[in-house]
Amino acid sequence: MGCQHLEELYELWLLGALSEQGSLDLRDHLGRGCPHCLARLREATETVYLLGLASKPARPHPRVKSELLRHISRKAAPNR
Amino acid sequence: MSEELPAEDLLARVARQDVAALSELYDRYAPRVYGLMAHILPSRDAAEEILQEVFVRLWSESPSLSQEGRSVVAWLVVTAREAAVERLRALRKNAPNVGLQGPSAKTEKGPDLGTRKSKAGVLVPSAAKSLDGKSEAMKPRPADGVKSPAMGSVPLAWLPQPKEITLIDDRLVLLHKAINQLPKPQRQALELAVFGGLRESEIAAEMGEPLGKVRSSLRAAVTFVKHRRRAVCGTWAANI
Numbered sequence: 001m002g003c004q005h006l007e008e009l010y011e012l013w014l015l016g017a018l019s020e021q022g023s024l025d026l027r028d029h030l031g032r033g034c035p036h037c038l039a040r041l042r043e044a045t046e047t048v049y050l051l052g053l054a055s056k057p058a059r060p061h062p063r064v065k066s067e068l069l070r071h072i073s074r075k076a077a078p079n080r
Numbered sequence: 081m082s083e084e085l086p087a088e089d090l091l092a093r094v095a096r097q098d099v100a101a102l103s104e105l106y107d108r109y110a111p112r113v114y115g116l117m118a119h120i121l122p123s124r125d126a127a128e129e130i131l132q133e134v135f136v137r138l139w140s141e142s143p144s145l146s147q148e149g150r151s152v153v154a155w156l157v158v159t160a161r162e163a164a165v166e167r168l169r170a171l172r173k174n175a176p177n178v179g180l181q182g183p184s185a186k187t188e189k190g191p192d193l194g195t196r197k198s199k200a201g202v203l204v205p206s207a208a209k210s211l212d213g214k215s216e217a218m219k220p221r222p223a224d225g226v227k228s229p230a231m232g233s234v235p236l237a238w239l240p241q242p243k244e245i246t247l248i249d250d251r252l253v254l255l256h257k258a259i260n261q262l263p264k265p266q267r268q269a270l271e272l273a274v275f276g277g278l279r280e281s282e283i284a285a286e287m288g289e290p291l292g293k294v295r296s297s298l299r300a301a302v303t304f305v306k307h308r309r310r311a312v313c314g315t316w317a318a319n320i
Contacts, residue, residue, distance in 0.1 A: 008303055012298055013168065014234075015274060017273035017278065038315065042238055045240055050309055052274070057114075058114050071132070
């Protein structure tokens with residue numbers, strides 16, 4: 001089966017916006033390792049990235065970074 | 081003046097357990113990721129929590145991400161969005177009658193995508209405010225459909241390479257202008273998918289439009305953005 005009918009679906013699938021049937025069709029097709037679809041999925045991920053950047057950057061509270069680095073340092077410490 | 085290290089160099093250092101490199105990646109990309117979290121999620125606490133989770137996960141997954149040579153910022157944005165949408169869907173499911181106040185995150189530059197408002201008794205992500213400034217009530221509804229690829233599990237091979245993301249980043253203002261040219265119903269449907277985490281049937285209910293019309297709008301919107309991206313980034317020929 002060709003995959004032209006899937007051409008408009010990759011981005012919406014990655015976004016989780018497709019209906020059950022649309023998702024199943026795409027999943028089924030991808031399960032066969034279609035190289036064309038793999039290339040299109042890479043491109044679709046770029047579009048999803050671009051759409052995600054449509055939100056305005058915002059500065060998180062400095063506490064968030066402190067907590068994160070404290071947590072990470074604890075994880076890293078046993079490996080040193 | 082010292083030149084900024086490429087993000088992928090920092091990622092390679094993170095993969096070697098370099099906390100300072102993670103700190104630098106955080107400084108560089110946290111505003112971008114947090115802006116997205118604050119746009120999707122109805123509370124500052126939830127947005128901060130997901131932001132931390134995503135960077136903790138970056139720490140854990142940095143070896144494989146670095147080895148594959150994929151864009152770290154693309155991974156961050158795509159993973160964060162998926163995590164936030166999953167959280168939003170869980171909130172809708174578990175607290176259908178709780179009104180949540182949107183965060184008042186300090187924002188910086190960005191495209192004209194509106195801000196969030198919530199109403200008592202409804203869960204309203206920021207995307208529920210349309211571009212012309214009219215807020216849309218987004219009532220909680222149960223999740224349906226097949227679980228789409230949880231971004232956490234998106235194969236690294238699907239992620240773009242750093243050079244492809246650089247093309248987008250360098251032309252972001254132009255690309256946002258192009259996105260803003262979408263006809264209003266298409267933009268609204270796309271926003272509800274991207275930031276509201278809604279599926280096409282839910283978007284149809286939200287907009288009060290027939291499902292077929294919403295499907296067409298979403299497909300047209302995505303095709304428009306994709307074609308503009310190809311044209312602006314100069315990748316059109318390579319992708320036909």
